[in-house]
Amino acid sequence: MKMDRRSFLSFVIGGAAGTALSPLPWKVTDDLAIWSQNWSWTPVPEDGEVGYVNTTCSLCPGGCGITVRKVGDRAVKIEGMKGHPVNDGGICILGLAGLQFLYGPSRIASPMRRTGERGENKWQKISWEEAISEVSKKLADLRSKNQSHALACISGYDGGTVPRLFERFLTVYGSANFVRTPAVRDSYELGLYLMQGTQANAGFDVENADYILSFGCGIIEGWGSPVRMFKANSHWKETGVKVTQVEPRLSNTAAKSDQWIPIKPGTEVVLALGLARVIVDESLYRREFIASHTAGFDRFVQNVLKDYPPEQVEKVTGIDKAVVVSLAKTFAAAKKPLAICGRGRGAGSESAGEIMAVYALNALVGNINQKGGVWAIPDPNYIRWPELEMDAQAAAGMQKPRVDGAGSKKYPHIRNLLHRLPEMINSTDASPVQALFVLEANPYYSVSDSAFVRKAWKKIPFIVSFSSFMDETAANADLILPNHVYLERHEDIPGAEGFIKPIIGLAKPVVNPQFDTLHAGDTIIRLAKMMGDPIAKAFPWEDYEACLEETFGDKWEALGEKGYWIDAGFEPSPWNKAFETASKKFEFASDDIGASFQNAVVKAEGEESAYPLLLIPYDSPRISAGRIGNPPFVIKTVADTVIKGKNGFIEVNPKTAIALGLSEGKSAVISTPRGSAKVRIHLFEGIMPGVVAMPTGLGHTAYDSFLAGKGVNINELIGPVEDGSSGLNAAWGIRAKLGKA
Amino acid sequence: MSKKDEKEKAIALTGDSEASSPPDGAKKEENGSGGSILLFFIVGFIASLIVGWIVFPKLLYSQKKQPIDFNHALHVETVDEGCQSCHFFRDDGSFSGVPKLTQCTGCHEEAQGEDPEETKLVEEYVAKGREVPWLVYSRQPNCVFFSHAAHVKMAKMECVTCHGPIGESSHARIYEENRITGISRDIWGKNIAGLKRNSWDRMKMDECAECHASEAIKTEVSIETPMLGFFNNIIRLAFPGTEKPGRKNSVQTQHEACFVCHK
Amino acid sequence: MDSALIPKGVNRCPLSELILKLGPVVAVLLWGVVAMFMCWIKGLNQTNMNDSYGFALWIWADLTVIALGGGAFFTGLLRYIIGKDKLKNIINFAVLIGFICYSSALLILAIDIGQPLRGWFIFWHANVHSMLTEVAFCLTCYFMVLTIEYLPLILENRQIDRLPFFHNLSHNMHEIMAVFAATGAFLSFFHQGSLGGVAGVLFGRPFAFREGIFIWPWTFFLFTWSAAACGPCFTIMLLKITERITRKKLVKDDVVDLLAKIAGWMLTTYIIAKIIDTWYWAMVTAPSLGFELTDFYSNNPFYGMWILILEIVVCGIIPSIILISKKGRSNPVSFMTAVVLAVLGACVNRWAMVLQVMAAPVLTFEGWPMYYPSWQEVATTLLPVAYGIILVALSYRYLPVFPQEVELNPVESEDQGGKAKKAALSGAEVSPARA
Amino acid sequence: MKNDQAKKYGMVIDLDKCTGCGACMVACMAENNIPFKEDESNKLDSITWMRVYQLTNGKPYPETDICYIPRPCMHCEGDHGHSPCVSVCPATATDYSQKTGIVSQIYTRCFGCRYCMAACPYHARYFNWWDPVWPNGMEKFLNPSVSPRMRGVVEKCSFCFHRHQLAMNKAFVEGRRELEENEYQTSCAQACPSGAIAFGDLNNPKHTVNQLAQPDNAHGGQPKNPEVFRLLEKLGTNPKVYYVSSREWVRRAGDNYLKNENPGKAH
Amino acid sequence: MFPFNFEWIWDMSHLVFMGGLWFALNILGLGMTYCIIKAAIDTSKGKGGEHS
Incomplete structure (x- = not known):
């Protein structure tokens, strides 16, 4: 039989008919439809049992409780912890994105040693053993040259066991140079110390105040504990509490406030003192407090306030004097008015004069340690480790002045002055810092005058970063010993910025460490052990977890269950016990305070002619x-x-x-x-x-x-x-x- | 076009024109070729039927063995609560599905018998803490949301209705995976034509729709057969405004809205 | 070389010349094809469309070519249903243009959708309430009609026609062409309208939204009407361009005049309706939604009030006046002006109904987003143009598109190319006078 | 379910409380597997189901005022019996559920014609111009309850419908068919640190949203509370997201008005 | 598109719309079938082509 064209055609038609009657075309069409709806490159998240872990967020000093939702062993969502005293279910934008830090592309996967130039981002992966021994050798070398005080540590925080372990390491090693990054709490601590004589943190009873006068605080931008302030803001809206925002820019806070008073930048202190002057002039202050519980009031009025009549205030601040007067009256007329300061988030310090002017305002209306006022919150003093045994080298090193000059004669009441560090390094040939630890901080990026910082950085011979992420500081370090991120580690988080009760949050590992990282607490303990006695002796714990458990003792289990510990019954000291100044009264005008007011207005750098x-x-x-x-x-x-x-x-x-x-x-x-x-x-x-x-x-x-x-x-x-x-x-x-x- | 092409074309054209109007003598030949044409048709027809019905399904699915030859029948005998012993609801209402290793470990921390499959479980998975990579016959594409709670707890459906008598099996079936879609054959069903004899033979959207299109209307509105629905719709069109709100769930399909089964 | 394929009694340039001249067009076509594949493989991020401009250049091109391709259905309607027999001399060309326009439209739609492989869901899972479904259905069906209408022309190629089966097929199709044309007219009426409906039903977009009858907003009818008016103008315009390029008279002037006259009256009635519609929209519809007419036109150059004036006055009133007057039609300059303006009018109208709809802000706190097409969009939009030129050239060359060509351009000798060319040349110059 | 039990889930957002912090946006992204690119500064191709707009009163310094307005999908019901987007989808990929009042979007059905985006005056619908990519193991935080979308389809806020499904599962296991108000909350409402977002059943007088907005179902759900307004109410889209503001200029910014026109309601 | 599709409802809009569609498709389909069959018959009868 010959297969001619017609036969072939016939064959094809038969084939087509048969195919149409078979499932082939229909099934293939259906499968292609399904295929085109499920592209293999679109990920399919794995399902599993849903679980929740309560922990504490440490991305900022806010101290919020968070609940992490897990599916199987994956963390899939962070939510605010319901019932937490600070944030009660609310959560901020950064906290919500926390899992992007955990699983993010900028994580450092293992200890690394720099191979190229600094900042070139050329690294060699090394083992933990190698990494720690390298640090140990460098430090031993430094110490053998009697240079132990040339070790410094810049830390993003100083509360809790981890920074305290680092500080302890430095002490027993022989260096006083544990420097915390700046924050507005430095200023508040100073103010509290000078005016009330207490070593404490400032707490603000914002929920109970009935009038808020804010000198540029970014209440909505993340001031204090952000979620708590958001909630307070909503509470003010519900209860009709008025907010006045004084700042040169219509920030979110200014937009949310009832009254926005634009002010020439940097002159807030003048307005504060001007308001004080009106309050004094018009006798609007709370006599019972001023009379019995304050010292130096007359001197304050005579020496300080005389310079701030409303006319003068108008000239300096650009605010109409009528507004100044009415603002003072409104403030004084409120039952529980609260004045606060600390620009923006409060991520930097303020001048002592400004802080104390605002404190003085609160004092004039008697709103110190009162409901709705400013409270002095003592540190929850829970870390009680065995006394250190220091050898001669350590003792000698600790005698050396700090490189940043904090606590020196010139700056007696200040604990940290990070901004001075670049200058101190750049002003000498041999850097006073020969080895630098950086813990949970990014000074290479965040210290102002970057060009100057870079210059100083080059002079530090040995830099160790403990960062979990490839931040600027890590990228310009010599050795990276990556920490677990906050969702992978145990840690105590004492305090919540501006919160009115002593509180300790506990961070718990939500997931297993994703990379070859090590808890910074463990790193420092292992380093100490490797360095041998006497340093090793100061770290008697097997590992960080043992240290943490021992620190909390019988509180540990309760803390683990609830996720935080709070002194719920805490009340601020009454006026007759609150002040620990020499006079046992609230101090308006000690010498230190007077000096502060004299330098109250901080001028901006630069000449107006060149820089208008x-x-x-x-x-x-x-x-x-x-x-x-x-x-x-x-x-x-x-x-x-x-x-x-x-x-x-x-x-x-x-x-x-x-x-x-x-x-x-x-x-x-x-x-x-x-x-x-x-x-x-x-x-x-x-x-x-x-x-x-x-x-x-x-x-x-x-x-x-x-x-x-x-x-x-x-x-x-x-x-x-x-x-x-x-x-x-x-x-x-x-x-x-x-x-x- | 080259000259050669043209020539060829001319020849072809002539050939064709001859064929289309054959001389008388060719008629007989045409009858003969007519028979062969039919034969070719039948050959093509049958060949494609064979390809479509027998060869194609074989090519379409790849066959995979389960990591462990699981004996459902044996397990059902030993456990107390039937399927629910291993496939249970969690407190949050979600369905556990295929058990995790921890559930196996509950009994099989160490081998209980001699079965080589059990030994495999203990040695390769339990001992190493590795999850068993079970192949799930009933796995749906990711766009599907299926609530076991709604069907088992509320509608009181039996597991068998959708999953078949898998609990009676003493060996794990071969898992067949569609090479195009990557989806288990159980979704389309064993029968390549898509026909089903049992309620559990197929798990496609049509199967969902079968109930959701009718049952939903029955339970939520009134009994509305397709014809009745048709007339009702005409009435609604003619007399707008007489429509009762909430009469139907989906605006688009008037059945269940898409989000009931999709995510 | 290809003389065997060329219709009898006409004159065509040498194949090499054609290839040479089409070279750049093919280059554009290939450029478009590259861009098309880039869009398919890499996705629509290759375009400059965004979430504000979900519809952009392509949809405008789509609506425009469909409107302009409307010449096919309307000429078909006149020829087969109304019985204007004279139009048989231009119907082939109209069908060819329609075929090009509709195949281009379908191609553009295939590129425009985000998941082209799922495009058939529009049929399978059709939502009958969507204007776009109606568009897709009628467009596809009407494309089938156009194919059916175009097919006999292909079959009439000299060589294909020699095959009896194809000859008979073509003959039979001609016999019942009225049925197809009627179906086509029905389909066309609805999808042209539905394209108008696409914009008109958007009650969230006050610029586009229009009231109407039953389920159809006024734009439904306006679009059909304008397609019927401007489509024939487009056919005429292309005819004139073809005549210019081939330097031959291809269709007798009385045919063109008839079509132009009808188109002129369509345009006149359309523009009256359009003015009423615009007036009502500006005075009643928009204010009831809180908009004043000026809110819809921004002071940026793309969406200024000039669009409205251009569309209604320049490209509406002026050409309609020219086309309905015998004098206007008989003057070649004014006639061409009117035809071009009418075509431009359709383009501007579709531009406004696609792009301006997207751009005109509805939320009070939004501005006018700007958009300019990426080269991939431009290339894929030019692709159909290139494809159209090629198809017209090939059809003209090998198919008896113009029944009057032989009569208008008598060829003295088939073998003497040079002479024939000369004759053709003189024909082009002579013919207007002859008519 | 009986007819009168039909639910109408909706939202009331207090613009006096809203601080514009953006937590709702990120809460939504984290819950709903929203992809992200290296550059998201072109807001016209940046997917944010929940988007916070900034409004200004247009006055010069120092009379300037700012208001933030979070905009999820409005889940319009439409006075015409259909929402602007649902009726236009040619492939039935989006649907309005009478049971919950939620406008759904089925990504595997959508083929990306973008007609729904053209129809939506709120820009609540987003197109996936790019394939979603989660770098370096970031796909680990993807939520299995929400299917990630592929390139070329439209997506939008679902009122976290998967949470409804999960809550219903729990209710079913406990033998209930009804949900408590707090059992089904959207991710944004749950996260909002200001408590500005209330979510619930607008038909249920016990729910906060009903009490705040006081919707008048006889008149297309118009709010009876004079401080409450909806976006573009005049268009007749009948949105189910209500806004509260004590400021007149903010309420006026919610809709278009002719130059001399006063807002219809006596504010 | 077909009554067995999930989206199908027996209502007026589907009847009119899909009815129109199927009507048009049938005209086209039947018309073309008619033409082809008739052409085949005509051809077998010896009509058409250059020979006719």
């Missing part, structure tokens, strides 16, 4: 500006008027912009005495003419591609300005000029 504008940093709730960089989710929420592509924006009042010939979106160059940067213009009616503002927390060079290279690090543009009396860095901005790019 004022540049101020602002905090945004959507940009993490602390030791941790913004995770991808959070950076995603940042408005396109803050970052666009890689460009960062500067906020300019349209009036200012018109004068400079700049319009929305245009490129420009901002220059200050400390540096200059390319920015784009965002016109904003909510900023004072003549003032320009840039967000903090941007311009990272390290971390991951989601964050790096976006915007400008404002620390490149601003340098520290020392408060003459306290030594604290009281910079609030810098003079600047803006020109077309």
Whole structure:
């Protein structure tokens, strides 16, 4: 039989008919439909049993309780812990994105030794044994040269067992240079010490105050314990508590407040003292408190307030004197008025004068240690470890003055002055810091005047980072000993910023460590053990967990169950017991205080003629500006008027912009005495003419591609300005000029 | 086009025109070729039927063995609460599905008998703390949300209705995976035509819809047969406004809304 | 070389010349194909569309080619149903243009969707309440009609026609073409309308939303009407361009005049309806939703009030006046102007009903988002143009598209290419006078 | 379920309390497996089911005022009996449930024509221009209750419907068919540190949302509370997300008004 | 599209819409079938082509 064309055609038609009557085409179509609905490259999350772990968030000093939802052994979501005394179920934007830190691309997977130049990001993976012994050898070497005091440690926090272990290590090694990164609590501690004579943290009973006068506090931007402040804000709205916000920029807080009073930046202290003057002049103060529980009131009135009549206040602050007077009256008329200060998030210190002016205001209305007022919260003093046995080397090292000058004759009441460190290093040939530990901090990025910091950094021969992430500091270290992230480790988190009850949160490992990391507590214990006696002797615990358990003793189990410990019945000391000054009274005008007021107004760096504008940093709730960089989710929420592509924006009042010939979106160059940067213009009616503002927390060079290279690090543009009396860095901005790019 | 092509074409065209109007003498031949044409048709027809019904299904599915030849029948005998002993509801209402290793470990910390399969479990998984990579016959694509609670607890359906008498099996069946979709054959069903004799033969959306399209209407509105529904819809169109709110669940399909079974 | 394929009695340039001239067009086509595959493989991130401009250049191109392809259905309607027999001389060309437009539209839609492999869900899982479903169904069906209408023309190729079966098939299809044309007219009416409905039913978008009858917003009828008016103009425009390029008179002027006259009246009635619609929308519909007419037009150059003026006055009133007057039609310059303006009018209308709908802010706190197409979008939009040119060229070359061509351009000798060309040349110059 | 028991889940957002912190956005992203790219600063292709807009009163310094307005999907019911987006979807990939009042989106059904996005005046719908990529093991935090979407489909806020499903599961196991108010809450409502977002059944007088908004079901759910408004109420989309503000300019910014027109309700 | 699809409802809109669709498809299908069959018959009768 011949297969001709027709036969073939017939065969094909038969085949087609048969195929149509077979399941083949229909089944294939159906399968292709299913295939095209389930692409293999779209991940399918594994299902499993859902479980919850209560722990404490330590991304900021807020001390919130969090509940982590797990599916199988994966952590899938972080939520606020219901019933937690600080945040009761609420959670902030950063806390919600926490799992992006845990599983994020900027995690450091194992101990690493630098192989290229610093900052080149060339690393060699090494074992923990090797890493710790390398540190041990360096430190032994330093110590053998009687240079133990040349070891320093910069830490992002100083409460709790982990930083205390580091401090203990430094002490027994022979160095007093444990430096905590700055925070507004430094200023508050100083204020409390000078005016009340107490070593305590400031707590604010914001829930019970009935009028809030805020000198630039970013209540909504993350001041204090962010979630608690958000809740307080909502509570104020519900109960009709009025909020007055004094700041040069319409921040979220200003927008949420009932009254926004724009003020020339840096003159808040003048307004505070001006208000005090009105209150005194009009006798609106609480006599029963002033008369019986304060000292130096008359001297305060005569020596300080005489310089602040409303006319003078108007001249300096730019606020109409009528507004000043009415503000003072409103404040004094409230039953439980509360004045607070600490710009933005309170991530930096303030001048002593400003803090004390605000304290004085609270004192004038008698709202110290009262319901709705400012409380002195003692440290929960729970860490009681065996006394140290120091050898001669350690004792000698501890006698040496600190490199940052804190606690010296010049700065007697200050514990940490990180901003002075670069200057101290740069001012001598041989760096006073020969070895540096960095724990949960990112000073390479966050200390102001970045160029100067970089210069100092180069002079430190040996830098060890304990960071979990490839932040700027880690990227410029010699050795990285990566810590577990907070969701992988046990740790005690004492206190919650600004909270009114002593509280200790417990962080618990939610998941197993994802990488070859080691708890920083364990690292330091192992390092101590490797260094041998007498250092090893100071660390008698087998590991960190044993240390933590021993520290808490019988509280341990309860703490583990609940996730936190709180002194719920805590009440602030009554007036007759509260003050531990020499006079046992609230001190208005000791010598130290008087000096502080004399230096109250901190001027911005730079000459007005060369730099006609004022540049101020602002905090945004959507940009993490602390030791941790913004995770991808959070950076995603940042408005396109803050970052666009890689460009960062500067906020300019349209009036200012018109004068400079700049319009929305245009490129420009901002220059200050400390540096200059390319920015784009965002016109904003909510900023004072003549003032320009840039967000903090941007311009990272390290971390991951989601964050790096976006915007400008404002620390490149601003340098520290020392408060003459306290030594604290009281910079609030810098003079600047803006020109077309 | 080259000249050669043209020539060829011309030849082909002539051939064709001849064939289309054959001379008388060719008629007989055509009858003969007519028979062969039919034969070719039948050959093609049957061959494709064989390919479609027999060869194709074999090619379509890859066969995988379960890691352990699990004996359901044996386990059902020993446990107290039937299926629920291992496949249970958690307190949060979710269904545990295929047991995790910890559940096996409860009894099989050490081998209880001589069975080589049990030995395998103990040695390869329990001892090493490795999860058994069971192949789940009833695994649905990720877009599907299925609530065991709704069906078992509320609708009081039996496990057998959807899963079949798997509890009576003493060996683990071969798991067949569709090479195109990567989905188990149990979803489409053993029968390649998609026909089913038992309620558990197929697990496609059609099977869900079968109940959800009718039952939902029955329980939530009134008994509305397709014809009655048709007339009701005409009435609704003619007299708008007489519609009762909440009459139907889905605006689009008037059955159950999509989110009932999808995520 | 390919003379065996060329219809009898007409003159065509040498194949090499055609290839040479089509070279750049093929290049554009290939560029478009590359862009098309980029969109399919890499996804729609290759475009500059975004969440504000979910519909952009492509959908505009889609709506426009469909509107302009409307010449096919309307000419078909006139020819087969109304019985304007004269139009048989242009119907082939109209069908060809329609076929190109509709196949392009389908291709663009296939590129435009995010999951092209699931595109058939629009049929299988059809939601009958969606205007887009109606569009897809009628578009596909009507494309089938156009294929059926185009097929006999292909079968009439000299060589194919020699095969008796195809000859008979083509003959039979001609016999019942009225049935297909009627179906086509029915389908076309609905999908042209549905395309208008696509925008008109968007009650969340006050710029697009229109009231209407039953389920159909006024735009439904306006779109059909405008397609019927502007489609024939597009056919005429392309005819004139073809004549210019081939330098031949291809269709007698009385045919063109008839079609133009009908189109002119369609355009006149359309523009009256459009003015009423715009007036009602600006005075009643929009204000009831809180909008003033000026809210819909921004001061940026893309969406200024000029669009409205251009669409209604310049591209609506002016061409309709020209086309309904005998004088306007008889002057070649004014005639061409009117035809071009009418085509432009359809383009502008679709532009506004697609892009401006997306751009006009509805939330009070939003601005006008801007959009410019990426090169991939431009290339894939030019792809159908190139494909159309090629298909017209090939159809013209090998198929008896213009029944009057032989009569209008008598060829003296088939073998003497040079002479024939000359004749053709002179024909192009002479013919207007002859008509 | 009887007819009168039909639920209408909705939201009331207190703009006086809302601080614009963005926690709701991230809570949503973390719950619903929202993808993220290296550059998300082009807000026109950035997927944020919940998006917080910034409004200004348009006055110059120092009279400027700012308000933040979180915008999830409005889950419109539509005065016309259909939401703007549901009726236009050609492939029945989106649906309105009369049982819950939730507008669903079935990603595997959607083929990406984007007509629904054109129909939605709130820009609540987002297209997946890119394939979602979770770098370096980040897919570990994906929520199994929500299926990740592929490139080329439209997605939007679902009112965390999977939470409803899970809550119903629990209720079923306990032999209930009804949920308590707190058993089904969206991720954003749960997370909001200001407590600005209330979520619940608008038809249930015991629920906070009903008490706050006082919806008038006879009139398309219009709020009876004079401080409550909805976005673009005039369009007749009948959204189920209500906003509270004590500020007149904010309420006015919720809809379009002719120059001399006063908002319809006596505020 | 088909009555066995989940989306199908026996209501007016489906009847009208799908009815129209199937009607049109049938006209086209039947029309073409008619043409092809008739052409085949005609051809077998010897009509058409250059030879006719």
